[in-house]
Amino acid sequence: MREIEGVIRPYAWGSRTALAAMQHRPVPSPHPEAELWFGAHPADPARLPGSGTDLLTAIAADPDGELGPQCVDEFGPALPYLVKVLAAEEPLSLQAHPSREQAAEGFARENAAGIDVSASDRNYRDPNHKPEVVVALSRFEALAGFRDPKATVELLRALQVPQLDTYLGLLSGQPDSMGLRALFTTWITLPQPALAALIPAVLAGCRRYLDGPDDTYRGEVELALGLGERYAGDAGVLAVLLLNRLVLEPGEALYMSAGNLHAYVSGVGVEVMANSDNVLRGGLTPKHVDVPELLRVVDFEPRRPEGLQPQVRTVGNELVYLTPAPEFRLSRVILDGTALLRSNVIELDSRGPQLLVVTSGAVTVRDHCGTVVVEAGRGVWMSASDPGVVVTAHSQRAEFFRTLVASH
Structure with missing residues (x-):
């Protein structure tokens, strides 16, 4: 068990208040802050305080120990998901994500064409699909599905x-x-x-x-x-x-499968996705729009709004958002620090690799090696080698999100 620090991504559509307020920093922030990344994506891996390194480096040094042999066998020596806190003050681009087969073909095609992987007109930056789920922390408006x-x-x-x-x-x-x-x-x-x-x-x-x-x-x-x-x-x-217009209240979720044309319009939420950066844009952006490629990817089947929202299962203190993505399983936990034991504590098993991200209040996380207090806007990494932990509220009310590999 190690505390981790997320990394702010300062996109123009971000908020100057939401993430700063969550982390108890001065408001407004000097620049728009759009996303707070927790994960091991090469673009901005989470930091491991006090170690001088980051989560990506730690995993690369010991994939089996950090991820577990089963995860490495299934997804390779990389964390298969990425966790973000998203804060949209302005709308994101209209976009869709490819399927796994489309991504693999497109990535190979652009490599063969000699397009640099960092080029602005590159569509496929990796060979992976990008299913994603977002859970609202505030009123969250989105466009999704026809x-x-x-x-x-x-x-x-x-x-x-x-x-x-x-x-x-x-x-x-x-x-x-x-x-x-x-x-x-x-x-x-x-x-x-x-x-x-x-x-x-x-x-x-x-x-x-x-x-x-x-x-x-x-x-x-x-x-x-x-x-x-x-x-x-x-x-x-x-x-x-x-497109369908959806307004999510805190705790409600939206799942985006391959081909689903969508745009997040406004609000704050926790987003978990497969560890990919493949986006086909369709407008509402100054960035690269490849219309023929977008049309190859988009799924035009009409969808009812309720069909875009994942089912939620209650497991003890956890609300688990059920999606078909094998790379991740996301759950929400609210602890009441003023109540009796059952609603103030939760025991989490050692089904690593896991990420806990605190979004309000503070929690105490304890394993056999020690205890750490984690405040809002920070997280905890639990490797496959770590034992289970006990999490208790360290404030009157505490909320955190738990992400693990769904197929484990």
């Missing part, structure tokens, strides 16, 4: 934009995945002059809708209008009208 086409036709008609009539026919005539593919493909490949005419007309329709009595799609229209003002001329503004 809405029922019939509801989308209803929404687009409600905007009363004559310039949409031609495009509406693509979906109303075929209200299924093929119709969604046709409409999305048409919009995302429109030449800039056509976008420059269509997007302002759609945004004007959004304003008229908000002035009317119909509230059915108010949230979706307000979001499209805000994104349109921020990303003028971006085809992604049109694409967001095709």
